[in-house]
Amino acid sequence: MKKLAFLITSAFAITSCANNSSSQNDLVKSQEETMKIHDEIMPQVSVFDKSAVTIDSILTNLNAIKASKPTLDTALTRQELTLLKKDLEDATDHMMDWMKEYSTDSTTVDYAHRELTRVKEMKAVFDRVSKEQQQILSKY
Template sequence: MKKLMLSAIALTTVVAISSCQQKAKDVENNPQELSAKAIEVHDEIMPQISTFDKHTVVIDSLLTNLAVLKTDNPTLDTVATRTELSTLKDNLEQATDKMMVWMHEYTTDSTDTEYQKAEIKRISDLKTEFEKVTSDANRILAPFTKK
């Protein structure tokens, strides 16, 4: 009896594990599931664009007022600051533009599994870029934010 009970538990475990593995495999080959995953990543990073826009406005203001900033902080290297802020602004705008292009080009209802996998990679790479630009913006703009 005990042997029968252990066999039943083992069989149930094997079936459960196989089912989970099959479900994961189904997701990997289901275009609708893959599309949902791509949209999930998009939805996670899309709200950052409004922050990028705000950062761009702050950067424009800082660039316009570098002389005032130099007066307030005589040790400020305005050439290096201008370069760093301009590069950051370009990176923010490029990340935003890439998102707009991705949204314009992405076909949510494509049934091509390979296309959907490629788009997940593309939007995931964009997420990595967004994370880097966000980190750079926080670091570069920190000295200029009032506390």
């Protein structure tokens, strides 16, 4: 009877260690993927900041641009550029907020999964805004 109790206890201990190891691997994998995506997005922040300055310059010089491009719809251009600048700034602000809130000390798998989901969503926004930026600013 003592041997059976020992075997059952040992089996639970081994299963528990295996589960902890699996959870730990999942945690590390999620954290690494989160940082990898962050590292892909981060360089775009400076590009977005420069683009916002470029937009300000275009908006300031819109009359001169209109003189060289008489068919330019300045009202539509102003609206399009203003919206793009807002999107660029919102994406950048979202990244900065996420970085302030992100806890590298967390050891819970659920937290790691949530943050991975958040950073993937942020990457999708950055990709969309980057594409918009390239399409719109290539006209100028």
